[in-house]
Amino acid sequence: MKNRNIELFSFFDWLNYIEKFRVDFKCNYFNNVKFIAKKLGMLKLNSFVYIVGGTNGKGTTSFVLERIFLESGYRVGLYTSPHLLRYTERVRINGRELDESVHVTSFFNVEIARGTLSLTYYDFITLSALYLFKSVKLDVVILEVGVGGKLDATNVIDSDISIITNIEIDHINMLGNSRDLIGIEKSGIFRKNKVAIIAEKTIPNSVIRILKHGQVDGKLILRDWYYKRYHNSWSFFSQNFYFLSLPLPKVSLVNTATALSAVVESKFHIKESTIRNCIDKIYIFGRFQILSCKPMIILDVAHNLHSVKRLQKKLLLVRSIGKIHAIVGILKSKDVFNIVSPLFSIVDYWHCVKLETEQSVLPENIAQFLPVGSFATYTRMKYAWQEVQRIAKVVDTILVFGSFITVSEICTILTM
Template identity: 30%
Template sequence: MTYQETIGYLYDRLPVFQNIGARAFKPGLHTTRELCKALGDPQDKYPTIHVAGTNGKGSTSHMLAAILQESGYRVGLYTSPHLKDFRERIRVNGACVSEEFIVDFVNDQKSNIDRLSPSFFEVTVAMAFSYFEQAGVDVAVIEVGMGGRLDSTNIITPELSVITNISFDHMQFLGDTLGKIAGEKAGIIKSDVPVVVSEYQNAEIGDVITAAAQVAGAPLTFASDVYEVSFMTLAEGKMLVDVKNKISGTVVSNGLAADLTGAYQLKNITGVWAAKEVLIAKGWKITDDSVRRALQSVSAITGLKGRWQQLRQNPDVYCDTAHNTAGLTITLAQFDTVCKGTKRFVVGFVGDKDISTMLSLFPKDAEYYFCEPSNMRALKAEELRLKALEHGLIGKTFGNVNEALEEAIGDSAPMDAIYVGGSTFVVADIESL
């Protein structure tokens, strides 16, 4: 098969969550273990770092990978979903997996795929683990797909577990309280393996994670109890921050430049800082210079896109992959601070989420351009327009994000600002990304 035929086979043969939602969700580790067993358990051949969370796990994974790479290590990085190209999910030192490897892997594993009937995600996890072994990585950063306890990636025993932010998302799978969701995320905690939690949010979440760590005998650090990352200013497209050790009261890094400028990155950097300190204590060679180089160029080093990314100026256009209430609350507040004229929103959502709370976050004194992602789960633009109208949001409908964005730009004065988002898949459809 050619590469395109191989990708077509994966999408056609296997249930894909991003396309069909709940019908593709296959919790449990048995199938992934069987796939990896047939490959000689490649996930056990190199050290790993496991990253879970509701929001921030992708950015955190990319930042950690960048730091390790700038420290001289050969680094594998597995994340999901992809934005433009399936190969984005599997990278080594920022470079995407080759088309040739994907074709060969699928051809070699067809009999196991037919025998085990795995999900799309289970196959891609096994593919990543196999590729990282073949590529001879020194370490791999592995982002959880959903939850943690029953996520396919959870067959690893990592050097370090990281849990970012926990909020309401995928409740039909993970539970309807923050405590239940925290329990699923805490499922990545392993016996004697250090765990870093980016922030102490509240007792409901903190108590669940603390209990899980105690049962596992896992050293636990709530990063926000130890470090404070403060925004200073924006300069030359970088966010300058200070990092303070709250226990000693000393500033451990001042004027640290970060190319990821979303306000929510302050929380992620806090967790990343604590994580790299744990790695240093375990013997990993990471210097202050390598951290500075990495954080000022994460996008260039690892290929991260779509996180509070500015696409153009006059009018300013920002996109962000925030797709739940917690994420949108922060990005919309930040958008409010950068807009000097009329606010314009190009938004779309998937259809299997309750978006009422998210819609309530958007301002009524703005212009709206409702669209739909090119995804089987897409909420139709006209249906979105009617739902938005219930919240006092008035706008026009478009067949796709690019048509909507083109009209929004055409309607704008130079001082206006445009926000594009609502769904990862809307951002993925932006042609200029």
């Protein structure tokens, strides 16, 4: 423990303190996380645990799982990241955020147990979430992986069912530069003789080998379960269950089907009527979130090639007769060209923003990839928003995307 008077820390003192924890990519503190979790008696949560990994769709899959279990009357803990507006969004118990004072208690106990051991910000808050889940009686705990899987802090817990939503190229500095290497990292959440739900249709050979040699009960999309979309409904099929003519969800259909596959593989009894009644009522902030129609304002946290390609398909379905203005902010860890290029054919004007973080790509470094004469650059989000408001017509579309922070900053402006 390296700080004084932590007994007097407020909630915001704690956030300021742990945000100063530095990440050294040459080091991994997984063993430290595991040691502290064991010290606090958190390696076993006495709940049925899902751990949800993958490149994209982890959060959506986790939220769908949470909603189905809550609607079925179970007690549920959910840990997701990152947050959009408030830290307290990251940890929910029974569908509700917790009071700041509860987090203060958790932070204090994790810090006491940490002593002089090094942790990253993410390691620390993951331990805090586990402490909160251990402190109450829960039937189900859902943990969303931060990055990768094998050495992610969530992986100190042995899950009952693990999930991989998909495997794409991202975070290459941490996970590797091929789907095979990334697949190895993400497969680290698998457990021997436990179910692993795989929603990736083109599974890397590395993952197939790990499933086989690790004696993991893999449930693969297209082999063990699948879904089919119709005009106004969809159906789900697995080896032991099927649900016909379900209402279409407002969130990603493949992520909804993945969550449903994970539900039917669990030990819990979930009524079909419950699934049917809640599946189209699930709503998640920042995932193709349409705020208004005249002009149409869309927020999306898409921040890599795969998620932006999915965003492009959705935009084509809803775009109006007007122009598309894209407000984009991107983090340095991302491939800028891969994030903007899928939208070249449909975005009419780009508004490149410097985000309020040291990790922000400079707007001119985004603009260098864009067609000449199609962009403007801004030093702050509020200036981009003011200009777009001035020039956008009621028939236009305003898209805000590129990272969670991009969406967070516009949400802060819109709620002021």
